[in-house]
Amino acid sequence: MLLSIPDVLSLDDVRNVRTLLDQGVWRDGRATAGGQAIHAKQNEQLRTDSDAAQAAQEQVLQALQRSALFFSAALPNRIFPPQFNRYSGDTNTYGDHVDGAVMHTARTGDKVRSDVSCTLFLTDPADYEGGELVIQDTYGTQRVKLPAGHMVLYPSTSVHRVEPVTRGARVSCFFWVQSMVRSDEQRRLLFDLDMNLLRLRQQGESAVTVGLTGTYHNLLRMWAEV
Template identity: 65%
Template sequence: MLVHLRQVLHPDELRQARQWLASGEWIDGRATAGAQAVQAKHNRQLRQDSEASRRLQALVLAALERHAVFFSAALPKKIFNPLFNRYGGDANTYGAHVDGAVMHSRATGQRVRSDVSCTLFLSDPEDYDGGELVIDDTFGRQRVKLPAGDAVIYPGTSVHAVSPVTRGERLASFFWVESMVRSDEQRRLLFDMDRHLGALREMAGTDAAVVGLSGTYHNLLRLWADT
């Protein structure tokens, strides 16, 4: 399931994030790549233990906490501390790869199963050429390049890449979610049901059928969720 999350960060938060990114210390992105990904990864990454990184992590996590669509689609149990990368110049691409099944945070020591992958775009699309997030999965090949402040979530099992940035600079945050519902198919069903229930509530309020369907949603979540 691929979901576009709109306006995760507000304009004032984006301005603040860019200031912190500009003052941060950047390292070779391959320093945090696994054995397979290190051959494909050519970007820069903000140091995880820097003050700028800690401030940005808090900003992004607070924004996710208030984003109803993110919660409905990902059903988060644990969120890997957000990381931040930069593509441009001679460090401008990330070849096709699959994210590791379990991510280990060097900053917190936490281990997070990567059920859901997420990229939060921090650069305006017109400020750089290329840099599309290319995702291959059962839904076909998708080339994703979103407005600054928007994010995309997609299955952690997907083969994906970042196409070369040929002009400008692409800044983004990326992280993984261990979901309460491990199955992508089950999450998709719950997300679709939640969206349709929201539309029905606007039309029918507390009609008995709406209440009954809401009960079915929560009973399925109770059946499938692991907290």
């Protein structure tokens, strides 16, 4: 499932995060790339061992906790600490690749299985040219370039790339989710059911909504790993 989630961060939140990022130290993104990605990755990545970087991570995590749509779509069990990258100048692209299956947190040694990949845009599209996130989805190739504060999530099994940035700079936050429900197909069914239940509840509670809510939770109970 590929889903865009609007306004995960408000514009004020985006400005606060960008201010924190300006206080951090950027390095060659290949320093964190695996064997496959190191040949495709040409960007900068923020070191996350500073107070400013960790404050930016915490602001993103707090925003995710407030997003009911993110929870419904990703069903998060564990979230890899948010990372930040920048595309500009000579370090302006990331070729076709698939994210690693298990992500390691250097600071804590924790491991997160990558079920869902997430990109949270921190730059207004008018401020740069190019830089589209291109994802090979179930329904074909999707090109994603969202307003600052908006986020896209998609299966980590997808081949994807970032097109060259030819003007300005593209700054974003990225991270991975280990979902309570490993199967993308099952997550999609649960999300569709949850969204339709939400629409039914807007018409008032009834025996139908109670019954379907029970079906949702019984399916989640059957499929979830916690």
